Amino acid sequence: MESLVEVSLEFDRIEHAMNLFGNFDENINIIEDAFNVKIISRDNEIRVVGYSDAVYKAQTVLQRLIAMAAQGDIISKQNVSYFVQLAEENQLDKIKGFTADFVCLTARGRQIKAKTHGQKVYVDAIKENDIVFGIGPAGTGKTFLAVAMAVNAFRNKKVNRIVLTRPAVEAGEKLGFLPGDLQNKVDPYLRPLYDALYEMMGAETYHKYLEKGMIEVAPLAYMRGRTLDDSFIILDEAQNTTPEQMKMFLTRIGFGSKAVITGDITQIDLPGEKKSGLVEVMKVLKDVKGISFVHLSDMDVVRHELVQRIIQAYERYDREKKEKGKKESKETN
Numbered sequence: 001m002e003s004l005v006e007v008s009l010e011f012d013r014i015e016h017a018m019n020l021f022g023n024f025d026e027n028i029n030i031i032e033d034a035f036n037v038k039i040i041s042r043d044n045e046i047r048v049v050g051y052s053d054a055v056y057k058a059q060t061v062l063q064r065l066i067a068m069a070a071q072g073d074i075i076s077k078q079n080v081s082y083f084v085q086l087a088e089e090n091q092l093d094k095i096k097g098f099t100a101d102f103v104c105l106t107a108r109g110r111q112i113k114a115k116t117h118g119q120k121v122y123v124d125a126i127k128e129n130d131i132v133f134g135i136g137p138a139g140t141g142k143t144f145l146a147v148a149m150a151v152n153a154f155r156n157k158k159v160n161r162i163v164l165t166r167p168a169v170e171a172g173e174k175l176g177f178l179p180g181d182l183q184n185k186v187d188p189y190l191r192p193l194y195d196a197l198y199e200m201m202g203a204e205t206y207h208k209y210l211e212k213g214m215i216e217v218a219p220l221a222y223m224r225g226r227t228l229d230d231s232f233i234i235l236d237e238a239q240n241t242t243p244e245q246m247k248m249f250l251t252r253i254g255f256g257s258k259a260v261i262t263g264d265i266t267q268i269d270l271p272g273e274k275k276s277g278l279v280e281v282m283k284v285l286k287d288v289k290g291i292s293f294v295h296l297s298d299m300d301v302v303r304h305e306l307v308q309r310i311i312q313a314y315e316r317y318d319r320e321k322k323e324k325g326k327k328e329s330k331e332t333n
Contacts, residue, residue, distance in 0.1 A: 016069040057087040104152040107202030118300035125292040136296025142262040147196035150232040160230040229254035238263035238278040246277025
């Protein structure tokens, strides 16, 4: 019978322990329940008691969280659950090698960092490539991190302009019948991009740069015929582009520019039998140098924990539906 083992971990300051443990020890409870271990805190020491493999996993998670606390990061249930999930799937290297790289500061001084391994890969890809596709489900930070990287590049004078665009599928890209000027017409479709920019820059700064033309927000249809130099361009909701629109957008990119294209191929809203430009471009450009495709998963969801469960439930439902369809097809034949 396997015997119990015990390991000890130390932290420098009591504030780090308070941050680590969370309200009513909720963070520690998550780790104890996941690995069936007992975690005891005394002075500046944490002791973990349990069976060898479980203790090692709990120790790995705790070491990463202690390092984050020492860097001044606020430890949330989401952080803990993410690292626990990696440990349960024996992806300990991702925990050990994880660093929450700084992206930029918000208008209120909050640090924006990659919160998961997938997000870190995404941020690194944007740093290293001129065109990056961020593909994944809702809540994985695709758009938010892209805007953060755009603001960072703009503040550091790496680009002269930020251009945000999105296909207005609900209006069929024909926005003329809506009341108001162009800004009023596209506002409902570009609200997520506005929200991210407001948080990064503050409303006043955002509107100042908008008036100067240094920030531009426009529907995808208005990109045709242009060349965008020295710009950071974000195409959001790219799953709702047609192949023709995607090609048109990608060929707008000029000298000194960087483009990030985000989308979720499980939420295509194109009418009828139209093909998604994002689905097609994954096949067309998969081997092109200088272009990176980053696939985020439900493990990278940084919204309410229920969002991850919802995504997983839909994935299971889709798999079961496909399997049922295949089975019925075989029986018919």
